[in-house]
Amino acid sequence: MEKELAKSLFKVAEYVYKIWEKIPRTKILNQEITINVPESIVVYNLAVSIPSSFRSIRSPIEISAPSIIRLSASSLHPFPRTVREATREVVYPGGHKTYALFPEFLPPECDLISLTTSYQIDDPSLLDDLVDREKGHEPSGAERNEYWMHAQLKHPKVLHDFGFGRFDLNDVDVTVDVGVHNELKATLPPPFISRLKTFFSVMAERDPRRQHLALPKLRQLAKEKTAGREFKILVDLEGLFMPGTFSKYVEVFKDFRYSDCYKGKECYELPIEIIPKKVNVISRADLTLEKPAAQGTLIYKNNLLIEAIRDIISSSGS
């Protein structure tokens, strides 16, 4: 498992390393790796000292692997700057694509370069192979509105043994299911629901005789303060669970940070589009070899959500 993991992660990095190892009089000084989890992209960075004769190499150094999506070179001395003209994406007749570094385009004073190769990993299980992720399924804490989150490296040795000067695993996600059902139950006033029910039963009635009998109910409904405004209330309630709004009701602390949210559905339940029973909140943390474990707390500000629901109902005069 560990060998496969290393192969899947570092195959391209090793290939790039070996290319540089073979170039005479260059010296690899450092290698750093960053894995951006959401995009499944590995960014491999090599710092290499180069001799003054390096610029006289006329043939480009080709780096070619299907998963490579970007190659860039920077001159680190006398000050760091990207040398855009030194790297090119080249497509040969027949469609074969390669990335190339042109030594002659490097600045004359440059004796230290950094080469960054970005490549894609197409292995959906990779994160689970690398990281153990857990979360609290029920709220805890004194106010019962906190969810714990945790992420830790499973095999730091695999990463350590490669001798990277730096290894970063960025934006490891943990999705917490924030239950919102208790707030809805506590806040939606039964008369509001009862009006909706009456409205529904009257509207659904097809029998003309019964329709006639339902008229008093309709008259009664028309007298209600919120008559005709129920749908506005529903739309406003739905708005509370849109990502932009719901994010105000959660706060993420410690090693994790808030990333996104979406309306969730209970297992084996049809989605209820208007009002969800839970909202899935995605939080992210970074792991490194120096800090291989991350912990965080998501606080669901349920009191603010209750206030917001009450505001919607009361501003409509219910």
Place this chain on the structure above:
Amino acid sequence: MPPESETTLAKPLQAKDFLKPRIFTYLPDEGLQGENIPSHVLWDNMKVESVLISFRPPLKIKDVFNAESWDVRDTTIVIDKLEVEGYVGLSFESNKVSDLEVTVPVEYLIKLPNGDIIKEVKKVRLFRPQLELTVPTTSVSIDASTGFIKGRIRAKNVGRGTLVMRISAAEDSSIKLETPPEHREFVERFMSDLQIEMSKLAEEFPVFKPYWDEMLIWDKKEFMELSAEERSKFMQYLINLASLLAGDKKLLQGFVEAYAKAFAKNTELIETVRRVISVYESLVAKDILLLNPLDEVILSDKEGELVLEISQTDRVLGIYDDVKLPRIKLASSQGIRVPAYKLFEWG
């Protein structure tokens, strides 16, 4: 110099503070019985010879990370060789127990090369929901004109955490429960349109296809009847799906929209109102989620006998015994359909 825990660092911070030996242990304060409980020990600027961790049931060790060699004896793990200095990771399983709440101390003994031992103790409180049912009478009457029900069954979650439940009629019950036909039709239409939308999404995002194929398999199974192994697989599937969605914003948007489109195609305004009502009604009590709030008891004559069965689970799909309630006589002035949840008084 004794190692410091992270919370006792001197402030304002100085660079030299970060050169001091430090140890940090983590264990969540609380957890649902049945969920995995993670823990870790991190240390800095010091060497550690071995780490000994003791715990008690219902915790059980599931995984140890960054240990080259380790030994588990009942409820003690000894890690005497680390792969990389500075970290030990642990994952515990927690089992469901008869107590509604149990506090488990976990002791970390960190042995230094000079023989000194640093001791840290953390505690995790493990809780679970518990449904309490009381049948005050075996004769329940329904007033057909007002809908008032006399002699309702009392139901309450006396534990902590969400209890997910389904009400059904036992095989030997003469009165049956039925899902209203319009709801069944809605489900069929919705699922058919959802399939179309999700297939399009799977074509656009091939990585999603196996997840959608698996979802169809799970959808065909009866949720409450899954074995422990299947439940664990299903939980893992849900985690993987969440992770896939978290990894691709466009896929996540497509996934959410597929549900919204299938819903919109089959839902008129009036249907939307119905669904809001059904959500509200499924929230029968604090920390109880009813899976089938729309199912109805059909009393075709003026009276009949009903035997109800309750199947239940929690947020980690823990296995709970089904409860078969005593046979009750249901009487009304005329034949009637009543949502099953109305036969209960929810605490």
